[in-house]
Amino acid sequence: MSDRLLPLLSALPQTGDALGEQLGVGRVTVHTLARRLADQGVPIIVSRQGYALEPGTPAPGLVPVHGVFGRALRYTGTTTSTQDDLRLWAEHPTSPAPHGAVVVAERQTAGRGRRGRAWDTPQDTLVFSVLLCAPLTLPDLALMPLAAGVAVHEACRTGGLKWPNDLLTLDGRKLAGILLEADLRGEEARRAVLGIGVNVGSAPPGAAHLHETQPGLTRAELLGRLLGALEHWLVQPAEDVLSAWRAASLTLGQAVHVNTPRGTVQGTAIDLDTHGNLQVQDPDGQVHTISAGDVQLIGSLPLSSPPNS
Numbered sequence: 001m002s003d004r005l006l007p008l009l010s011a012l013p014q015t016g017d018a019l020g021e022q023l024g025v026g027r028v029t030v031h032t033l034a035r036r037l038a039d040q041g042v043p044i045i046v047s048r049q050g051y052a053l054e055p056g057t058p059a060p061g062l063v064p065v066h067g068v069f070g071r072a073l074r075y076t077g078t079t080t081s082t083q084d085d086l087r088l089w090a091e092h093p094t095s096p097a098p099h100g101a102v103v104v105a106e107r108q109t110a111g112r113g114r115r116g117r118a119w120d121t122p123q124d125t126l127v128f129s130v131l132l133c134a135p136l137t138l139p140d141l142a143l144m145p146l147a148a149g150v151a152v153h154e155a156c157r158t159g160g161l162k163w164p165n166d167l168l169t170l171d172g173r174k175l176a177g178i179l180l181e182a183d184l185r186g187e188e189a190r191r192a193v194l195g196i197g198v199n200v201g202s203a204p205p206g207a208a209h210l211h212e213t214q215p216g217l218t219r220a221e222l223l224g225r226l227l228g229a230l231e232h233w234l235v236q237p238a239e240d241v242l243s244a245w246r247a248a249s250l251t252l253g254q255a256v257h258v259n260t261p262r263g264t265v266q267g268t269a270i271d272l273d274t275h276g277n278l279q280v281q282d283p284d285g286q287v288h289t290i291s292a293g294d295v296q297l298i299g300s301l302p303l304s305s306p307p308n309s
Contacts, residue, residue, distance in 0.1 A: 002036040006075070010061055013049035040077025041106035041123075056218025058104045058126060064224035069130060069231040072101040079103075080110040082129040083181060083195045090131055090191060099133035100231070104223065124201025124209070126219045129193050130230060136189040139275060141182050142291070143238055146276045148178045148194055150244045151229035155222065156198065158213055160250035163269070163278045163295050167198075168250055172297065173208035175199055194230070198222065242272055251295060256280060260293035269295075 008014070008022055016027030023030065034051050038044050043054035053059055059075040079085050082103040089097035105127055132144075145165045152167050153159065156176065159169045165178035176198040182189035199209035200219050210217055233241065246252060251269045258265045258280060267282035278290045 002033045002040075003076075005030065005033045006037055006042065006077070007060070009044070009051060009053050009059070011053055011055050011057070013045070013047060013052040015050040019051060037077055042077040043106075056220045058128070058219045058223045062220045063227075064221065066224070066228055067231045068100040069227040070100065070102045070223070072098050073104065074102070075104045077105070078107040078109060079105045081108050082127055083179065083193050084110075086129045086131050086193050090133075090193075097131050099131060101131040102128055102223075102227065104128040124199075124211075124219070126198045126200050126222055126226075127196075128223065128226075129195040130227070132192045132194060132234070134191075136182065136192055138187055139238075141180065141189060141192065143241055143276045144192065144194065144234060145178050145180050146245045146272075147233040147236065147241045148180070148196065148230060150241060150248060151233040152176050152178065152196060152198070152226065153248045154233070155225035155229045156210060158210065161245060161248045162297065163249070163251045163272075164276070169208045169212075170250070172250075173203075173206065175203075175208050175210065196226065198226075238274065238276075242274070242276065245276075246272065251278070251297065255298045257296040257298050258290055258293045259296075260290055265290060265293070266298075 004023055005019065008019055016030040020027050020030045030051070034044050034046060043057055045052045045054055053062065060073045063070060063073060065071055074089070082105050086097060086101065086103040089101065089103065108127060149161045149165055149167065153161055156167060159167050159175050162168050166174055167176035168174055176196065179195040180192055182192040199207055200217065200222060201209055201211045203209040210222070252271060254269055256267065256269045258278070265280050265282065265288045267280045267288070269278060270281050270287070271279045273279055273289060278295070280288045280290060282288065
């Protein structure tokens with residue numbers, strides 16, 4: 001029943017009687033349902049005027065949407081994972097999620113980052129997933145995390161990018177992370193789910209948040225920026241994506257230590273190849289092309305490792 005109350009809430013207060021009439025219940029039940037939503041992490045304001053969501057909550061009707069991404073948007077309090085929720089929505093037999101559909105959550109109990117790591121979601125974090133429906137080739141998939149990184153950097157208006165998928169402050173603290181999961185069928189994927197987490201008003205130990213430099217930024221405003229930037233950058237030509245990523249990079253030109261499935265590579269990150277792979281030159285002058293791996297910057301940036309890395 002609390003899930004039925006949540007879509008009725010907005011930034012404008014509504015009385016318990018008015019909400020109860022829409023739900024077919026009394027105002028005491030409405031109050032109970034509102035308390036349950038608050039326990040799930042939904043930022044509800046209860047006043048003499050009634051019940052409302054806190055301004056800036058990334059819920060339907062409060063997020064500025066100007067394109068396809070986010071037209072279909074589901075907002076929830078606590079869930080296991082926005083990635084899993086969106087995948088289930090996409091597989092619904094009668095009302096599947098369309099391309100650009102978005103799921104946003106306040107908390108994740110089983111959120112995950114790259115390589116199976118836990119994805120921590122402290123209060124005032126923006127965590128969401130976007131559905132990408134189209135035949136996607138392997139080269140398309142390889143560039144998507146880089147394109148998403150460019151979009152996140154553009155929308156957050158601060159920091160720089162660590163290959164392949166993190167936004168850092170200039171002193172190396174993590175601000176945001178990206179996870180791409182695809183349903184592969186041979187050399188193509190019929191769809192992909194792109195997950196993004198941004199520390200907006202708080203952060204895990206050792207990480208950073210956007211309110212350090214943009215104290216008035218709301219999560220709804222940021223989500224609107226992100227959806228517009230993603231919709232733009234995910235369809236740009238590869239050369240434009242790579243050029244923009246290089247311009248925002250905190251990785252290229254740095255001494256790096258890279259853990260790859262084939263072992264460890266240490267040297268200087270010198271460039272990206274045409275597929276978005278990282279090129280690292282070791283002390284002997286040999287250039288290693290890395291398609292997957294965990295990068296640690298060991299140059300001028302002191303890299304932190306927050307729990308949602």
